[in-house]
Amino acid sequence: MLYALLCYNAEDVVFSWSQAEDDAVMDRLNKVHGKLHDAGKLGPALRLMPTTAAATLRKSDPPVVIDGPFAETKEQLLGFYVVDVENLDEALAIAKDLGQANPGGSYEIRPIRLFLPGNFPQDAADQDLAATEPA
Amino acid sequence: MTDLAWIDGALTSARPQAIGALLRYFRDLETAEEAYQDACLRALKAWPQNGPPRDPAAWLIMVGRNAALDSKRKLSRQDELPSEDLLSDLDDVETPMAERLDTANYRDDILRLLFICCHPGLPATQQIALALRVVSGLSVKQIARAFLVSEAAMEQRITRAKRQVGAGDTPFETPTPEERDARLLAVMAMIYLVFNEGYSTAAKDAAARIPLCDEAIRLARLLQRLFPSEPEVMGLTALLMLQHSRAAARFDADDAVILLEDQDRSLWNRELINEGLALIDKAMRHNQPGPYQVQSAVAALHARARRAADTDWVQIEALYRALEQMQPSPVITLNRAVAVSKVSGPQAALDLIAPLEAPLGGYFHFHGTRGALLLQLGRTAEARTAFDRAIALANTVAEAAHIRQHLDRLMADSATG
Structure with a gap:
């Protein structure tokens, strides 16, 4: 079974950490990451930039781009993509494409600060997910 | 827990x-x-x-x-x-x-608090000290250390500033949109001052003053959360991040300033650069250019160049030209001259700054830039005079040390040549 662990915290507090505090937290996390990595249990992990760097595409017709993070509390986080693009405009173009295929809701587009690719063997992940699919 | x-x-x-x-x-x-x-x-x-x-x-x-x-x-x-x-x-x-x-009232409360610190009766350094004490909550000791003055002197300065602000007449009613815009502009300028106070410093003091840069970035982020759709606020935040990203590369072992083109770019902070670039992308979508956005765009062109030789000077020259039109100022023309020298050569740059002698005659960077241009043209005697004047006007040891390197090289060249 694959699980996603979503990280929540007060960003104004976290982004007020001094470099030394931030490094100390990352050191502690990296020890945990290392254990998971060795056990082959760590998939991709990432650290996002603060919401001040975010834009949101509301998948209305036509789609609307809003500055800032996704703020609606009636909708829930149902998935996410990681894309490698030149700039925000390219990321928004991809979001619009996806939105045409799957209208409704929003995409928050948030730059990534730190990306750890993880070490799942791809077929292990495939098998894991295949086992959960309905026959 | x-x-x-x-x-x-x-x-x-x-x-x-x-x-x-x-x-x-x-x-x-x-x-x-x-x-x-x-x-x-x-x-x-x-x-x-x-x-x-x-x-x-x-x-x-x-x-x-x-x-x-x-x-x-x-x-x-x-x-x-x-x-x-x-x-x-x-x-x-x-x-x-x-x-x-x-x-x-969240947004107007914080804006008012920041705005009170920008009281026009207060000199810039007192505005900064007051904001750091009241808004950021730094201790008087920390602020005194950052300003390189005694704690007692800083205590006195802040008390005096508070008294002046207390006698001020900032209205407590919800501001009109025009008042809000005016407050926002004043607050942005104050945050930039906080940053510059930390940024324009000598290497040996840098450790004590870097908190000012961090604090300015924190305040800029705060302002951005209050005004998420203001492209100039995005521009300001981006500008601070892009400039601060170079902090680790700005001084050599002898405390001399290392110019942008000589810096070890592997020391630049990529996280800050990427965040700054993301903010500029956001700001550009609004199509409402302003001075902070233009300055951050210049900083972004430097940040994007992996080597100094890759710098897009044509674009930088165009941006400074745009900035000159928004905010005519001899200092901006001087900055444009550096870009002109890269695009069209030192003589064109020297012609551009010739009329600036009167307004900028007492300005360190004017003589430093002029000396460097004269040096490129091989006019060494004039270059030496310009460098001597620059040293006399240097604000920090690091500035003087940087110019002295030019003079030492001149001496060495004339000895061997």
Whole structure:
């Protein structure tokens, strides 16, 4: 079974950490990451930039781009993509494409600060997910 | 678990909102600060026991207000204070109420608090000191260290600034859109001053002053959360991040300034650069260029160049030209001249800055730039005169050391040549 662990915290507090505090937290996390990595249990992990760097595409017709993070509390986080693009405009173009295929809701587009690719063997992940699919 | 580091972080980040709201209640900076202090002391007692409140700022506002009202009552009637538990125990019925009371005014409260620090009667350095003390909550000792003055002198400076601000006439009513725009502009300028105070410094003082840069970035992020769709605020935040990204590469082992083109770019902070670039992308979508956006676009072109030789000087020259039109100033023309020298050669740049002798004759960078251009043209005697004048006008040891390197090279060249 694959699980996603979503990280929540007060960003104004976290982004007020001094470099030394931030490094100390990352050191502690990296020890945990290392254990998971060795056990082959760590998939991709990432650290996002603060919401001040975010834009949101509301998948209305036509789609609307809003500055800032996704703020609606009636909708829930149902998935996410990681894309490698030149700039925000390219990321928004991809979001619009996806939105045409799957209208409704929003995409928050948030730059990534730190990306750890993880070490799942791809077929292990495939098998894991295949086992959960309905026959 | 509510550890002290967490409480410290929560108190610091709730501070602008809490003091801003308390200032609106009491209309007096001193009372607002005392009420906030009081609430913090209670938080340090209550939070480890009861766990952190859902909204620390709302908690601090309610408790601070109650405590200040009670101490006023106590002063006037000599009544006994309610018990500590009663004062600090806000149940879940009261907390949402506090949120409703205060988040409606959230943005204007913080903006007003920041704006009060930009009082036009205060010299720039006092505006900065006041903002760092009142909004950021740095201790007088920390601020004194950053300004390289004694604690007593800084204490006096801040007290004087507070008195002047207290006598000011910033209205407490909700500002009109025009008033809000004017406040925003003043606050952006003040945040940039805080940053520059930390940035324009000698290497040996850099460690003490870097907190000023970090603090300016924190304030800029705060402003951006209040005004998420203002492209100039995005531009300002991006500008600070892109400039600060080079902090580790700016000085050599002898404390001399290392020019942008000679810096080891692997020392640049890529996280800050990427965040700055992301903000510029956001700002550009608005198609409302402004001075902070243009300056951040220049900084972005430097940040994007992996090697100095890859720098897009044509684009930088065009951006400085745009900036000159928005904000005509000889200093901007001087900056454009550096770009012109890269695009069209040193003579064209020298022609451009010739008329600047009068307005910038007392400016270190004017003579430094002029000397470097003359040197490129092989006019060594004139270059030496320009460098001598630059050294005489240097503000920091690092600036002087940098020019001295040019002079040493000139001496060495003339000895061997």
